[in-house]
Amino acid sequence: MAQYKLSPFAPKHFPTLPPIKGFTMSTAEAGVKYKNRTDLWVMVAALGTQVAGVFTQNLCPGAPVDWSRKALDYTTNGPRVVVVNSGTANVFGGQKSRDAVIETAQGVADIFQADQDGVFLASTGVIGEPLDASKVLAKFPEMEADLDADGWEAAAKAIMTTDTHPKGATATCLIDGVYVTINGIAKGSGMIAPDMATMLSFVATDAAISQPVLQALLSDLTQTSFNAITVDSDTSTSDTLLLLASGTAKHSEISSLDDPRLPAFKDALHTVLFDLAMQVIKDGEGISKFVTITVTGAVSDASAKKIGMSVANSPLVKTAIAGEDANWGRIIMAVGKAGEPADRDKLSISLGPHLLAENGQRLPDYTELDGAEYMKRDAIDIHIDMGLEDGQATVYTCDLTHSYIDINADYRS
Numbered sequence: 001m002a003q004y005k006l007s008p009f010a011p012k013h014f015p016t017l018p019p020i021k022g023f024t025m026s027t028a029e030a031g032v033k034y035k036n037r038t039d040l041w042v043m044v045a046a047l048g049t050q051v052a053g054v055f056t057q058n059l060c061p062g063a064p065v066d067w068s069r070k071a072l073d074y075t076t077n078g079p080r081v082v083v084v085n086s087g088t089a090n091v092f093g094g095q096k097s098r099d100a101v102i103e104t105a106q107g108v109a110d111i112f113q114a115d116q117d118g119v120f121l122a123s124t125g126v127i128g129e130p131l132d133a134s135k136v137l138a139k140f141p142e143m144e145a146d147l148d149a150d151g152w153e154a155a156a157k158a159i160m161t162t163d164t165h166p167k168g169a170t171a172t173c174l175i176d177g178v179y180v181t182i183n184g185i186a187k188g189s190g191m192i193a194p195d196m197a198t199m200l201s202f203v204a205t206d207a208a209i210s211q212p213v214l215q216a217l218l219s220d221l222t223q224t225s226f227n228a229i230t231v232d233s234d235t236s237t238s239d240t241l242l243l244l245a246s247g248t249a250k251h252s253e254i255s256s257l258d259d260p261r262l263p264a265f266k267d268a269l270h271t272v273l274f275d276l277a278m279q280v281i282k283d284g285e286g287i288s289k290f291v292t293i294t295v296t297g298a299v300s301d302a303s304a305k306k307i308g309m310s311v312a313n314s315p316l317v318k319t320a321i322a323g324e325d326a327n328w329g330r331i332i333m334a335v336g337k338a339g340e341p342a343d344r345d346k347l348s349i350s351l352g353p354h355l356l357a358e359n360g361q362r363l364p365d366y367t368e369l370d371g372a373e374y375m376k377r378d379a380i381d382i383h384i385d386m387g388l389e390d391g392q393a394t395v396y397t398c399d400l401t402h403s404y405i406d407i408n409a410d411y412r413s
Contacts, residue, residue: 004189004407008378009282009290010165014156017170017183019149020206022046022246026146027158028139032132033087033125038158040136042143043202044112045080049246051120052214054222056239057195062091064121067101068240076118081108082202082242083121084159085136086187090123091237093130103133111140122200122240124187125161156185159200162407163189164283169275173268175261176251180207182268186276190285190408192231193313194222194239201226201241201276207265208247210255217266218243225273228305229396231284232404233313243269281396286403289321291396293382298391303340305393307384310338318400321380326371328356335384346387351380358385 025043032039045051053072055065083104090097101121109116123131156166167186172179188199209217218241226241247253254262282290293311298304311317314334320327328349335342348358352374356366374380 004162004164005403007164007283007287009287011279014153014166015168015170017152017168018181020181020183020204020246021248022049022206023204023244024147024149025151025155026143026148027151027154028143030085030135030139032085032135038154039086040139040143041084041155041158042112042140043082043155043204044147045082045204045244046246046248047077047079049080049244050209050211050214051080052211052218052243054218054241056236058235058237058239060092060237062089062123062238063093063097063101064090064123065238065240067105068120068122071118071120074117076115078113078115078118080244081112081114081119082244083108083119083136084200084202085123085131086125086159086161088123088125088129088131089127089238090131091127093128096130100131100133104131104136107133107137107140111144120242122238124159124200124238127237152183152185156187159185159187161187161189162285163187167276167279167283169272169279171268171271173264175207175249175254175265178249178251180205180249180251180265182272184272184276186280188280189283190231190404192229192280192284193233193235194226194229195235199236199239199280203243203269203272205245206247206249207245208249208251208253209245209265210253213254213257213262214243214245216257217269221266221270221273225270225277226280228394229277229281230309230312231281231398278396281398284398285407286401287398288401289378289380289399291321291380291382291398292394293384293397294392294394295384295386296392297386297388299341299389300391301393302391304386304391305395307335307338307340307342307386308393308395310334311382311384312395312397315400318397321375322399322401324372324375326351326356326368326375328371331382331384341388342386343388348385348387350383351375352377
């Protein structure tokens with residue numbers, strides 16, 4: 001596996017993710033593609049665990065995505081098992097890819113005493129190469145023997161591809177006076193423009209929450225976390241985000257979105273999802289600058305988000321940021337091409353504390369020196385006010401450097 005330069009925004013340490021009752025896991029070196037590193041993770045969830053999920057909206061999804069979508073609706077009396085491999089996405093491998101997921105699920109059923117139709121599968125890596133299921137199956141016996149409740153950092157490392165560091169987050173909250181824990185891991189660095197999910201992310205909690213409530217929370221909170229980031233405008237064929245709740249915490253189940261106990265859990269869950277999403281974008285392939293784009297004054301929140309994403313995905317905007325060029329004309333271009341209601345003569349653009357332009361023209365007292373100095377920062381804030389109505393949204397991206405080209409030009413080498 002190629003060694004990628006550590007992101008300048010990488011955390012100094014992986015956070016301490018405590019064991020959560022109801023979950024055990026293990027990792028292994030299956031040799032799917034990489035040598036001398038772990039590339040396979042299995043997590044076993046206790047009987048009664050509820051699962052919510054969101055998946056890629058890419059119309060050429062991988063066989064694991066098709067399988068896991070069906071597993072989400074499957075009711076089982078056995079444990080829920082998650083199996084993740086890195087090295088190949090098992091996408092566009094024809095019948096071989098479909099056979100691989102069936103064989104993997106059958107292997108899980110045999111070794112982990114689970115119902116194969118309730119198994120969740122996720123794969124990440126090169127598209128166009130089917131998974132060799134025999135390499136995965138051969139590792140299941142030793143993994144079953146090594147199951148342990150404390151393995152989150154190892155799991156985060158096993159699912160990496162072009163990531164420069166493992167990504168994890170944790171939070172706690174009180175429900176009925178009982179502390180519940182939420183842990184999550186994610187992987188993603190390129191091919192990031194999530195549409196209902198991120199590359200891969202897995203979140204677990206001991207809270208007792210019904211599946212419909214879990215699903216509603218996840219679908220909602222994804223919009224302001226994983227669905228608010230973009231590295232390169234490309235939505236992966238493998239995007240999978242799962243939320244599992246073991247129900248092992250000693251509180252009565254939350255089964256309604258109107259339950260007064262739910263807001264505390266919702267806030268904690270958003271903390272984890274947002275933290276993971278920010279780690280993904282701050283590990284964007286070739287990143288040198290982290291960019292926050294806030295759009296206000298749009299005709300609706302949806303319109304504001306579309307405008308923000310248009311700016312965030314513009315190669316011209318992203319390369320200007322990489323070159324520390326305060327070329328705000330490119331921002332205006334990207335606003336206008338979004339196809340959303342806009343009035344040039346009501347638009348205002350700011351870089352951090354510097355108001356550059358408003359009412360269709362540059363401010364007389366703005367100087368290029370101010371903009372150039374601001375662009376030297378590692379974190380750039382762009383504020384766009386449409387001057388129309390009350391719609392607003394915030395999206396997050398990174399710059400586009402030559403390192404992004406280098407990484408993706410030799411990704412399969």
